[in-house]
Amino acid sequence: MARKLISFDWAIKKILRSKANFGILEGFLSELLFTDITILEVLESESNQNREKDKYNRVDIKVIDANQKIIIIEIQYSREMDYLQRILFASAKAITEHLVIGASYANVSKVISINILYFDFGKGDDYIYHGTTNFIGLHNHSELQLSEEQKRLYSSEKIADIYPEYYLIEIRNFNNIAKDTLDEWIYFLKNEQVEDSFTAKGLKQAKAVLDVLKMNDEERLDYEYHQTQLHHEASLYESTYVLGKLEGIEEGMEKGMLMAAKNLKQAGIDNATIASATGLSIEQITQL
Known part of the structure; x- marks a missing residue:
């Protein structure tokens, strides 16, 4: 039987901010974003302010990767009707905070907002939703593309690569059947367990580091x-x-x-x- 592991929100608060354990977060992000992620550092985020209201039902972490992308991971337990506006605000705030005064807009940081939700949000039957920004013609319905000059300026292939993108992971909608390595991570997020057969990046380290039995009495x-x-x-x-x-x-x-x-x-x-x-x-x- 798989051992019970520390919940992901607790791990982010107490364990995953340590550089020694970046491999766990990097594994989760790599599986979700379909590209290898290397975390450079954990940045100051709202959760570090330890506001009493959000002490238990919300936690977030903000990291920057090797490509200078800012990735916000938020875990939310309580329902909020204006949640979509809040993640939009958090993305905009991250952009303004990390744009050096006097720098051109070409230096605006790419922000990826990943939201792990433990409540029913909106209407839908999937458990992972991905949102991007695209510009579509009103008449011929073609998608606006970057010019070659703009691609070089922004170091991006398409407009969606410049604007913030959002992932909404609705944990309750997951049916506990892991069909791929990303599902293995979702299984862990929902059940706080890692099966022996799982091979997703970061999960082997998570299983070793996040074992509840390794806690001392005070931590437990x-x-x-x-x-x-x-x-x-x-x-x-x-x-x-x-x-x-x-x-x-x-x-x-x-x-x-x-x-x-x-x-x-x-x-x-x-x-x-x-x-x-x-x-x-x-x-x-x-x-x-």
Whole structure:
């Protein structure tokens, strides 16, 4: 049986920021981006500010690779309706932070935003979504291409290579069947286990480094508390957002019935008939 491993969000907070363990992150990024990634350094990110609100349900890490691309990895447990705007803001902020004052726009950094989501986001039946920027003609529907001069200036082959790109990984949608090496990583992200048959880059090192049994007593207690807080956050969401939404629907239906009853009353319909049609009490109708 595969041993339980430390969750990826905890690993990013405590372990993967160390250069000795870059190979784990490099493996994950290489499998996702279909190219070999070499991490130069971990950059300052919002998670380092340790804001109490996001202490348990959110973590992020920002790295720069050998090609000077900025890669933001964010792990999110709590639902946010404006999440798409937030990752757009984070990308824009990364671009402005890393553009030297007075430098030309040709030096704008390429940003890749990778978002690992442990909640249901949007409507879709896949578990990995990739977003890029392309310009399509309105009349002949052809895609705008870079000129040869622009390719040399930007060191890019196409426009999408210049603009930020986004990956949304919806962990809940994964069916636990690993069909390729990227799926092996998704399996680990969901189940915190690495099967002996897995061969994806970085997973062998992850299995060795992220073994829960290697924690000392203090680390294990800290980790268990972290996991408990995640469950608490999930329960809090269910009891506030979901129930609140249901209560809001019920309140809206009641208001609708009251409005309908008022219109029927103004039309001269008797109270008993209105009560039968709307489900309201005679007392409620009388007070309209």
